[in-house]
Amino acid sequence: MTEKLRDLLHDRAADVDFPTPDLDVLVRAGDQRVRRRRGLVAVGSVAALAVAAALVLPTLDNAGDSPDAATATGSDALPTDVVSWANGSVLHAGDAQVDLGFEVLAFVQTTAGYVAVDPDGVVHSVVDGAISAIGHTAVPSAHLVTDHDSTLVGWLSDEGDVPAFVVHDLALGSGVLEDSSATTAAMGGLADERDPAYFYALDGDTAYWRDERGAVAVDITNSEVSVIDAEARNGFDLVDVQDGVFAFYGDQGVEVGGSRESARPLPGVMESSGVLSPLATMYAPDAELARVEGLDGTPVPLMVPADYFFSTVYEWSDDQTVRVIALQDEDASADLLTCSISTGACELLVDGAGGQGELQLPVGERLGG
Amino acid sequence: MTRRDEFAEFVTGRSGALHRAAYLMVGDQALAQDLVQEALVKTYAAWPRLRDKGNAEAYCRKAITTTAISWFRRKSWSHERPTEPLPTGATGLDPVGHDDAVTQSQWLWVGLQQLPPRQRAAIVLRYYEDLTEVQTAEAMGCAVGTVKSQVSAGIAKLREHLGDDADLLPLTDLVVNR
Numbered sequence: 395m396t397e398k399l400r401d402l403l404h405d406r407a408a409d410v411d412f413p414t415p416d417l418d419v420l421v422r423a424g425d426q427r428v429r430r431r432r433g434l435v436a437v438g439s440v441a442a443l444a445v446a447a448a449l450v451l452p453t454l455d456n457a458g459d460s461p462d463a464a465t466a467t468g469s470d471a472l473p474t475d476v477v478s479w480a481n482g483s484v485l486h487a488g489d490a491q492v493d494l495g496f497e498v499l500a501f502v503q504t505t506a507g508y509v510a511v512d513p514d515g516v517v518h519s520v521v522d523g524a525i526s527a528i529g530h531t532a533v534p535s536a537h538l539v540t541d542h543d544s545t546l547v548g549w550l551s552d553e554g555d556v557p558a559f560v561v562h563d564l565a566l567g568s569g570v571l572e573d574s575s576a577t578t579a580a581m582g583g584l585a586d587e588r589d590p591a592y593f594y595a596l597d598g599d600t601a602y603w604r605d606e607r608g609a610v611a612v613d614i615t616n617s618e619v620s621v622i623d624a625e626a627r628n629g630f631d632l633v634d635v636q637d638g639v640f641a642f643y644g645d646q647g648v649e650v651g652g653s654r655e656s657a658r659p660l661p662g663v664m665e666s667s668g669v670l671s672p673l674a675t676m677y678a679p680d681a682e683l684a685r686v687e688g689l690d691g692t693p694v695p696l697m698v699p700a701d702y703f704f705s706t707v708y709e710w711s712d713d714q715t716v717r718v719i720a721l722q723d724e725d726a727s728a729d730l731l732t733c734s735i736s737t738g739a740c741e742l743l744v745d746g747a748g749g750q751g752e753l754q755l756p757v758g759e760r761l762g763g
Numbered sequence: 764m765t766r767r768d769e770f771a772e773f774v775t776g777r778s779g780a781l782h783r784a785a786y787l788m789v790g791d792q793a794l795a796q797d798l799v800q801e802a803l804v805k806t807y808a809a810w811p812r813l814r815d816k817g818n819a820e821a822y823c824r825k826a827i828t829t830t831a832i833s834w835f836r837r838k839s840w841s842h843e844r845p846t847e848p849l850p851t852g853a854t855g856l857d858p859v860g861h862d863d864a865v866t867q868s869q870w871l872w873v874g875l876q877q878l879p880p881r882q883r884a885a886i887v888l889r890y891y892e893d894l895t896e897v898q899t900a901e902a903m904g905c906a907v908g909t910v911k912s913q914v915s916a917g918i919a920k921l922r923e924h925l926g927d928d929a930d931l932l933p934l935t936d937l938v939v940n941r
Contacts, residue, residue: 399921402868402875403891407783410792415778415800417771423800424807586811630812645818646825646901662829662904664805664822666812691905 471507471522477717477730478503479747480754485510485520486747494518494525502538503756506545506564511536517549521564528562528569529553535584538758541596542636542672542710546570546614548593548601550583557581557591559603561614571614576605585629592629602635604628609654623654633667639674643667650677650689661691671713676735678707684718686735695738698731705731708755717743719755728753770807773819778803781823787887788831790876798834802826825902828888832880832903874924882917885910 472478476488480498484491485508494510496518501510507521509528515536517529531537532552539548545565551558551572558574581591594602594609601612602622609626612619623631623642633641633648642649642657647664651657665679676694678686684705686694698705698720705720711732718731718740727746733739747753754761764772778799785802786795806823813819875883881903888899889910900907 398867399871399886399890402871403787403887405868406872407787407891410783410786410795412779412782412786412792412796412799415774415796415803417767417774420774420800420803420807421767421770423804424810427804427808628811643812645813645815645822647822647904659901659904661906664809664826664829666809 472520474503474505474507477732477743478508478756479730479744480510481748481752486744492520492523494520498754499533500536500538500758500760501754501756502540502547502758504540504545504547504564505543508756509538509540509547509562509564511538511549515552519547519562519564519567521567526567529560532583534760536760537583537585537593539593539596539601540758541598544596544598546596548596548603550591550593550603552583555579557583559591559593559601559605559612561596561601571601571612571617573612573617576607576610578606581605587628589627590629594629594632595635597635597638600635602632604631630666634670636670636672636674639670641668641670641677648677648679650674660687660689663687669707669710671710673713675713678710678716680706682706684716684720684733686716694735696733696740697738698733698740702729707733708757719747725749730755766810769816770810773806773816774803777820777823781820781827784824784887784892785827785831787875787891788828788880788884790872798827798831801830805830821898821902824888824892825904828884828902829904832884871921871925874921877924878917878920881905882913882920885913886917889914 472485472487472490472492474487478485478487480486480501483495483497484493485498485501496512499511499513501508507519510518510520511531511533512518513533515530515533516527517531519526519528529549529551530553531549537549540546545563546561547564548559548561551560554574556574556579557577558572560569561571562568563570577591581589583590583592585592590604592604594604596602599614601614603610603612604626607621608624609622609632610619611622622640626632630643633643635641638652640651640653640657642654643666644659646659648660648668649657650660660677663677663679665681668677668679670677674689676686676688682704684696684698684707686696686707688694696716696718698718702720702722705718707716708719709717711717714735716733716735718733720729720731727749729742730744730747731740732743750761781802782795782799785798786792789795789798802823805826806819809822813822875886878886884903885899888894888902889896894902896907896910899910903910
């Protein structure tokens, strides 16, 4: 009895002809999409917890001044619980700002301060008004990782003969882990390279990276290693980790769970990067229009104003609040919004934070890179 | 073989089948082309992340299905789209030549296009693509139970639409479960 329906569908389908799609058009559009995502999206990175409070603090420099790094240190620390962004060499934190004296290639925000990479690959900490060089990483592919409510920052160091995974504690002012036990000089550091050494994420006291063993979890307190996915091929296999919950990327899109084996597809989420909420109750994919999904696949509506042609969640302020980058057109200066998960309401946080090539957000990677 | 070469091989080999499935889901040739184009762009962008290139078709099919549902949901398109004039069905006058096989097919086609997008997608994936319930759930990005309920509800609506010719369709409890 099902044959009638099957016959109908096959007959109807056979009645229509379609031209073969133009491969050049597809490849151009696909490449453009990849570039846009690399440029405007939090690529699997997490940023620091920051409450959407509009603190009014005095600026630490004068507009137009460009102090060098040695003189950029102020007596006041930049707040770490507000929205942050960088534009050129100026790091903004709420209404406060400081000129770091170097172009900010990428940065992250922690509860103890900021870490930024300059165009030469020097990794700097910005803590209590003091700027210090704390390491070196390859550029322009610099990739910093941190966690919510954390003082830890991780990166792939290129200072030795082989790449080394480094974790630095801003509260201590020193490194807490350096590991090159399973990397080789031949390994690249880009997510989409063949066989890269790649720092996926920090979650609590655990660092996640890819080395010769696949995707591994390393306990920062005792350097104990466990392999979580021996088949991990590159920097895209593990999208995010929060509160012990993994967001992997598989053939059917994002898969979430407590292990590679138990992870299940997140219904309808095929974007290859995104961010879990701090308590891993929701996931924000790097969609072309900002959206959030419950881990059961229930969409959480966000009322981003309709005049933005592009918007995407780039960080979670807390488990009920996201921050969104939004553009009114390709060439517009980006606005930063905050949106409530419970109501879906969005408010403008920063009007015109910067254009492509200028603006950097606390996602640990270079926007537009 | 470069990424572009691999993708070109995939497009050449599979775009026809993908277009046909998309057409059945949306009932409009131009829209089906737009839908497949969008899905292929997504597939190309995701190409480096696909562990097994043999799964590209499943990935693309999922992109077609979820994008179609998303478009319909976003644009309330099911309420805006032009449909062929509908004579009344089970509750009214029979269409002209109702006993004619061609007319039956046309009548069934019209009924299919009137289904909500998720029900239509579920039926196309199950009865045209011949996917299992598990595969259909993966393609739709939903639970297996949702597939069962969507197919069941869709078939029930089609039976209602067909009126006296309802036995042309499977009874909902006879829907093949795999």
